[in-house]
Structures are given as structure tokens and as C-alpha cells.
Amino acid sequence: MTGGAINRLTLFKIPQDEDQEKLLSIYREMPSRAVKDGKPYIRSVTAGKAKNDQRAQGYTVAVVSVFESEADMVYYDNECAAHQNLKAFAKTVHHGAMMVFFENEI
Template structure:
């Protein structure tokens, strides 16, 4: 397999209720340890928080930045990870819109 660069993922949610924002953020806080692959945590980093009020936010109220060692790890997160499946089931009941992009940094060595 070809060695891949780290993968950076940005996820945004439109969740008007601050209580619901907190529910989702509490789940994200557990992702670095609850999300396991081959019995080990595999997400390199997760940071999340409420978006600062700004018209440029276009209604998005929660931002999440995740770092994966590879595209394979991110695809595992999306398709096979039990912890992420649980997070998604809760998020679907809370948000009124979501956006996700991912990329490999042109600045990574």
C-alpha cells in the first residue's frame, strides 16, 4: 500500500440549541479514546467547540477538527467505527444541517 499523508477533517453542524450543542460536544470529547481500531485508539487528534457568532458562519454553530493518520483510518471512522456510528445517530437527531470536508495538507512533510 502507498504511504499516505495525514488527513485533516473539518465538520460543521447547524445546531441552534446550546443544550444540544453541548450534547454533541460531550460525545466528541470521548472520540479520541472511544474510537478504536484493532483494539487501539486511532484518531490522532480531535478538537471541537461552539462556533463564535459571526455572519460568515452561515448558521453553523459547532465546529470539529479531526486528524487521521491516513485516508484508510478516516474511511474506517466513517464506515465501521462503532463509536462514530453512535455519534452519528445522536447528531442526526440534533442538527439542522452538516458539512464535512477533508484534505491532505500541502505543508506536511
């Protein structure tokens, strides 16, 4: 890793509109609720419902989270209480999820 910001793209297949809204409401609070060493550590979160398009392949919610480092993303995955709550809800409503992460190379 070269030390650049980590961009994380997460896609969910959530059929029910009310469940999509609930997930988005949880993500809205993530930048302030996710704390590490007593302070927020996520650079930014951008999320929304996917527009109706055949290329979406059934994914209904897209989220881009930006972290200062891969270590922060690993903390988010394994230790962050706010993310654990989000995952607990998402597991009950999604019919598929996908995540990739990368450093900007352009």
C-alpha cells in the same frame, strides 16, 4: 494519496445550546472510545462552538479530526461503533452538516 495525515473539518447547524453541549461531550470522548484493532486510531480531535459571526452561515459547532490515513477515516465513517453513536445523535439535532477532508499542502 501521498500518505500524509488526513485533516477532516465537520460543521454542524445545531440550534439548541444543550444539543451543542451534548455533541461536544461525545466528541471529547472520541479519541479514546474510537478504536480500530483494539486501540485508539484518531490522532486528535479539536471541537468547539462557533463564535457569533455572520461568516459562520448558521453553523454552530466546528470539529477538526486528524487521522493517520484516509483508510482510517473511511473506517471511522463506515465501521467505528463510537462514530456510529455520534452520528445517531447528531442526526436527531442538526439542521445541516458539512464535511471536507484534506492533506496539509503548506
